[in-house]
Amino acid sequence: MSTSFIYRHETIYGLLMRGLYGRHYGARYRAIAALIPEGAQVLDLCCGPATLYTRHLRAKSVRYTGLDLNERFVAGLTAAGADARVWDLHSALPLPAADYVLMQASLYHFLPEPEPVLDRMLTAARQRVIIAEPIKNLTSSGNKVLARLGGRFTDPGDGASAHRFTEETLDELFRGYPEHIEERSLIAGGREKLYVLKP
Numbered sequence: 001m002s003t004s005f006i007y008r009h010e011t012i013y014g015l016l017m018r019g020l021y022g023r024h025y026g027a028r029y030r031a032i033a034a035l036i037p038e039g040a041q042v043l044d045l046c047c048g049p050a051t052l053y054t055r056h057l058r059a060k061s062v063r064y065t066g067l068d069l070n071e072r073f074v075a076g077l078t079a080a081g082a083d084a085r086v087w088d089l090h091s092a093l094p095l096p097a098a099d100y101v102l103m104q105a106s107l108y109h110f111l112p113e114p115e116p117v118l119d120r121m122l123t124a125a126r127q128r129v130i131i132a133e134p135i136k137n138l139t140s141s142g143n144k145v146l147a148r149l150g151g152r153f154t155d156p157g158d159g160a161s162a163h164r165f166t167e168e169t170l171d172e173l174f175r176g177y178p179e180h181i182e183e184r185s186l187i188a189g190g191r192e193k194l195y196v197l198k199p
Contacts, residue, residue: 028104028188029056032130035196036062036100043067043098043124045089045117046106050077065096089117095124102130105192111163114173122180122199129180129197135167136191167193 033056036042040062044050047066050073057064067087068074077084087093090110095101101121110117121129165173170193174181183196 024187024189024191028132028192031187031194032102032104032132033057033060035128035130036060036102039063040127041065041099043096043101045095045101045103045121046109047073047077047084049073050082050084052102052104053077053082054080065098067095092116092120095120097124097126099125099127100130101125101128102132104132105134107131107133108164111165115176118173118177122177122197125197125199127199128182129199130194131197132187132192132194133165133170134191135165135170135193137164170195 029052038060042062042064044066047068050066053064066084074084074086101124180197187194
């Protein structure tokens with residue numbers, strides 16, 4: 001399965017994320033970790049190298065499962081003792097049940113129709129669904145060169161994603177779920193928007 005360069009190397013991926021978020025890099029993880037109680041069962045979708053788990057949730061003794069399309073990331077997590085599985089979230093296969101089902105900076109991979117994966121998250125969650133999605137990014141910038149590069153190098157293995165959310169389009173999506181929304185706020189210096197939903 002072909003992936004973009006940044007998805008082939010955990011170190012490169014981590015450095016790029018640090019570069020994109022700068023001093024807010026750690027804050028984006030802390031904002032989500034603060035919502036998850038000790039000992040909770042957590043399902044992390046598009047988990048990547050699972051920085052949220054290894055640096056923030058493991059100390060809370062959560063029962064963690066990470067799903068990702070990238071076999072390299074899954075193999076690395078499995079070798080580190082985490083429950084990680086290769087999983088294509090574009091399939092209609094029901095998700096494993098968990099107390100908290102979360103996705104960070106990956107919902108754009110399901111545009112133009114993110115509702116099916118969001119619906120499966122709500123079905124799988126016993127307590128909360130947590131989604132943090134970038135609303136400021138390279139591909140939505142006014143710079144065509146940066147936008148082209150951003151689209152080209154963000155293929156996790158199922159095709160490059162040319163489209164991204166803005167705050168307006170993300171809010172529009174969640175207006176279709178008014179009975180589920182419990183909390184929404186900006187995190188990571190305003191680069192991401194956090195939604196917490198009740199199943």
